[in-house]
Amino acid sequence: MPERPAVLYMSGTLPKRSETFVYREILALRELGVPVETASVHAPERGLDHGGPVSEMAERTVSAYEGGPGAVVRGFLAELVTRPLRTIPNWSRAKLDALFSGEVSMSRRLKVLWQAAAGIALARLVRDRGIAHVHCHMAHVPTTVGMYAARQLGVTFSFTGHANDLFPNRTLLGEKLARASWANCISEWHRSFYRSIADRPDADFPVVRCGVDTRKYDVVPAPRGDRLEVLGVGRLVEKKGFDVLIAAAGDLARAGVRVRVRIAGGGELMDELRGMVDGLPALAEVELLGDTDNDRVMELMGEADVFALPCRVASSGDRDGIPVVLMEAMARGRCVISGDLETIRELVRDGETGVMIPPGDREALVASIGALAQDRDRVDALGRAARARIEEEFDLMINAARIVEAMRSHGVDAGRPA
Secondary structure, three states, X not given: OOOOOEEXXXXXXXXXXXOHHHHHHHHHHHHOOOOEEEEEOOOOXXXXXXXXXXXXXXXXXXXXXXXXXXXXXXXXXXXXXHOHHHHHHHHHHHXXXXXHOOOOOHHHHHHHHHHHHHHHHHHHHHHHHXXXXXXXXXXXXXXXXXXXXXXXXXXXXXXXXXXXXXXXXXXXHHHHHHHOOEEXXXXXXXXXXXXXXXXXXXXXXXXXXXXXXXXXXXOOOOXXXXXXXXXXXXXXXXXXXXXXHHXXXXXXXXXXXXXXXXXXXXXXXXXXXXXXXXXXXXXXXXXXEEOOOHHHHHHXXXXXXXXXXXXXXXXXXXXXXXXXXXXXXXXXXXXXXXXXXXXXXXXXXXXXXXXXXXXXXXXXXXXXXXXXXXXXXXXXXXXXXXXXXXXXXXXXXXXXHHHHHHHHHOOOOOOOOO
């Protein structure tokens, strides 16, 4: 048993290339002296930093599902035999949740029971690591597994919700908000949303941003070339609005505005977006770069004048929280254009730290890009203000300190430094 109690961090896949904010948060907490162990629903992605601390994290991460269904069943049965007084009430609670919660559809009931069994089995795998508390990123499957694992270990749990996990894939959110020791809110909007479900004080819903480490982001001057360089980064899904950006590029070309748009990311809409690009006028310059690693994304940001993410609420109800890639662009001193969602409004102040357009509004996007193409001084000024906003509120270490304070105020020792 370790001498110092640890916090177990859990996510769907940890570490994961597209969820840098989770493993960066863990590394920041470790820098502040908090011992953090890691668990993952699925097998971790390995080799993300070629033998560095993220690769080491992956090697030590315990995966709930990696051993297959047989391993989950064996772990669950071992807990049932060796710790029946803890397992039987935990499993009974899971059955009540699955059968009677208003937030579990008929099609998901068996999945909830399976996730509860995996959580009970996971507790057996991490028990010797001296876990004092479980914190989960993503409010759906990872928090379901983590909630039952924490109960099996006899410790508290907390979680951070984001976007997809709170809307189309919402499961047991009311129960989780009521039972969690606290829930980190990535925005004031999230705090209000949670409070509409579970009326708890501010201390139980602390605002903790998914920040970026400003120490590692150099500000690079915008190119100011003959054409305005516009970059978009994200998954190619409806809520990101890249179809609007591509259509806007065509309108700008027809109007004689020189713009090159590059979009980095892969996803389910790739073929549809390629078809849109193929149908653009000859003078429109749009490149779909596909999946792109984070180092290359940073290079692309240095080559861009403007970063555009015209996000919106998808037809399924899915929406962005506060995209970390927007923070990264702003930390690089980039002028950003974003869809005007309530959460993003806390990051991008229209006309002050960036430009906000009505979600899905193609004409507004054309007008905004066209105006910036004619006023490069404004592009630079908004980029400087964007960097200042990140340093003020969205810096990684500022927000890691907020997490430590939330732990302290809720009685989690976790071996914090004196």
